[in-house]
Amino acid sequence: MCCQMSRWFGLCSFCSRAVYNSRKGAGWRTLTGHTSLNLNMTEGQHWVTVASRRMCHSDLGDLYRDESMQRYLQQLMEEYRDLSKKLQLAYLSESDRKVLIKKHTELLPLAKVFQSIEQALKDHEEVLSFLHAASKEEDQQMTELLKEEEAQIAHNILALRKDLIKTLVPTDPLDSSNVLLEVVSGRTTGGDICQQFTSEMFDMYQGFAIYKNWDFEVLNYTSADYGGLHHAAVRVAGENVYRHLKHEGGTHRVQRIPEVGLSSRMQRIHTGTMTVIILPQPTEFDVIIDPKDLRIDTFRSRGAGGQSVNTTDSAVRIVHLPTGIKAECQQTRSQLQNRDTAMHMLKARLYQSRMGRETEQRHTARKQQVGTRSQSERIRTYNFSQDRVTDHRTSYVTRDIKEFMRGGEALDDLISDVLKHAEREALLEMVMNSNSNLK
Numbered sequence: 001m002c003c004q005m006s007r008w009f010g011l012c013s014f015c016s017r018a019v020y021n022s023r024k025g026a027g028w029r030t031l032t033g034h035t036s037l038n039l040n041m042t043e044g045q046h047w048v049t050v051a052s053r054r055m056c057h058s059d060l061g062d063l064y065r066d067e068s069m070q071r072y073l074q075q076l077m078e079e080y081r082d083l084s085k086k087l088q089l090a091y092l093s094e095s096d097r098k099v100l101i102k103k104h105t106e107l108l109p110l111a112k113v114f115q116s117i118e119q120a121l122k123d124h125e126e127v128l129s130f131l132h133a134a135s136k137e138e139d140q141q142m143t144e145l146l147k148e149e150e151a152q153i154a155h156n157i158l159a160l161r162k163d164l165i166k167t168l169v170p171t172d173p174l175d176s177s178n179v180l181l182e183v184v185s186g187r188t189t190g191g192d193i194c195q196q197f198t199s200e201m202f203d204m205y206q207g208f209a210i211y212k213n214w215d216f217e218v219l220n221y222t223s224a225d226y227g228g229l230h231h232a233a234v235r236v237a238g239e240n241v242y243r244h245l246k247h248e249g250g251t252h253r254v255q256r257i258p259e260v261g262l263s264s265r266m267q268r269i270h271t272g273t274m275t276v277i278i279l280p281q282p283t284e285f286d287v288i289i290d291p292k293d294l295r296i297d298t299f300r301s302r303g304a305g306g307q308s309v310n311t312t313d314s315a316v317r318i319v320h321l322p323t324g325i326k327a328e329c330q331q332t333r334s335q336l337q338n339r340d341t342a343m344h345m346l347k348a349r350l351y352q353s354r355m356g357r358e359t360e361q362r363h364t365a366r367k368q369q370v371g372t373r374s375q376s377e378r379i380r381t382y383n384f385s386q387d388r389v390t391d392h393r394t395s396y397v398t399r400d401i402k403e404f405m406r407g408g409e410a411l412d413d414l415i416s417d418v419l420k421h422a423e424r425e426a427l428l429e430m431v432m433n434s435n436s437n438l439k
Contacts, residue, residue: 011383063427064161072431073164076432077114080107113164120160124153131237169423170430177280180348181205183232185224186251194272195228197254197382200405201274202232205248214238219341221333233329233345236279242280247418256384266314269385273378279352283418287347287354296317296339301330301339318342325349392420 063069083104083305087097132202183202201348204249220233234318236245301315315330316338327345329338380391382401390399404410 030392063165068431072434080111083174112166117160120157139262169428174280175240178237179242179245180279181236184275186229193270194274195224197272198274204405204407208411209236211408220331244415245278248276251275252377253378253381279348281348288352293321316342318346
């Protein structure tokens with residue numbers, strides 16, 4: 001009977017849609033009337049056929065079909081089953097049982113989703129068999145109902161696979177932390193254009209803080225001599241601030257035609273850079289500083305002149321002598337308040353320095369945020385003349401640069417894309433390391 005069937009049913013290996021193939025060589029098609037597919041095409045061709053946008057099926061769920069990921073999932077499920085068996089043993093000591101329960105609890109969400117996928121696949125196979133029978137008997141009403149049921153199950157399978165992969169993404173314990181955000185004008189290129197761009201970036205992040213309903217407390221603001229901004233440090237506090245801003249650290253490049261001068265008349269593009277530094281501020285700093293290791297300097301704050309010049313030595317600079325790390329604050333007229341702020345900034349930088357060394361030991365490919373502030377290390381380019389922002393880590397491109405620089409939804413979309421990319425890379429690294437340990 002099977003050899004005489006005019007259609008063959010299956011599940012698309014790329015997107016999990018139900019598909020059929022006629023014996024006349026018309027190619028594979030979806031049961032729900034979507035674009036016809038050729039199952040011999042490459043995955044890239046399939047993506048172009050079904051949808052044009054990048055990561056069309058899912059951002060993380062598409063990793064489900066990866067061979068290394070499948071091995072890793074099977075390894076975790078075997079571990080879960082083994083733990084379940086061990087917890088049934090009566091002779092376990094209390095300490096051993098606590099260890100097993102802790103690990104079992106960690107794997108439980110993964111196991112539940114995995115079991116839901118297995119059940120959904122069984123349901124899908126059963127619906128396809130019913131659909132075949134209904135088609136053979138030419139029961140039009142039943143066929144339509146089964147097609148709807150099949151489409152819903154296939155959609156659920158995709159969603160469950162995405163949920164399954166999400167449960168594997170490594171969590172960052174610092175994601176909920178507030179941050180110390182610094183913007184620094186570039187040293188290597190651009191001159192005035194760097195300082196102007198640094199000022200615009202400061203305004204952009206202030207706008208983003210308003211958009212996310214975060215607190216934005218200015219700790220230090222050093223204007224450039226001829227306009228623009230040389231350096232600023234702010235404390236950003238709110239919900240999951242570090243999670244959203246941690247990938248903003250690095251060199252940002254600007255390309256634009258100056259508004260005045262010879263270059264403006266000749267339409268000559270100038271290039272400059274600035275650096276964003278993101279330091280997490282956990283609720284409790286585990287940083288012990290010996291007062292003997294500190295050098296505290298006081299000086300008069302720099303201003304634009306006139307009444308804004310501070311006539312007392314209220315500005316404070318604190319240097320940690322063993323590491324050379326320093327912090328300064330001249331934001332208020334109170335030397336005591338500036339000293340407290342500078343000490344808080346110094347602790348954040350020392351904490352980040354220590355965490356950076358630990359992270360570098362685990363991930364040798366980690367890039368330092370500051371670097372040399374040169375164009376070759378850029379993470380993002382802001383091309384004003386072409387009205388385009390490009391993130392070089394993900395190739396994400398967005399237009400309407402003026403809207404982007406307001407720090408609203410456009411910036412949020414880009415940050416979300418970078419975050420998904422980083423989670424994907426972290427997950428792949430974890431899977432590869434796990435598989436390497438098995439060899």
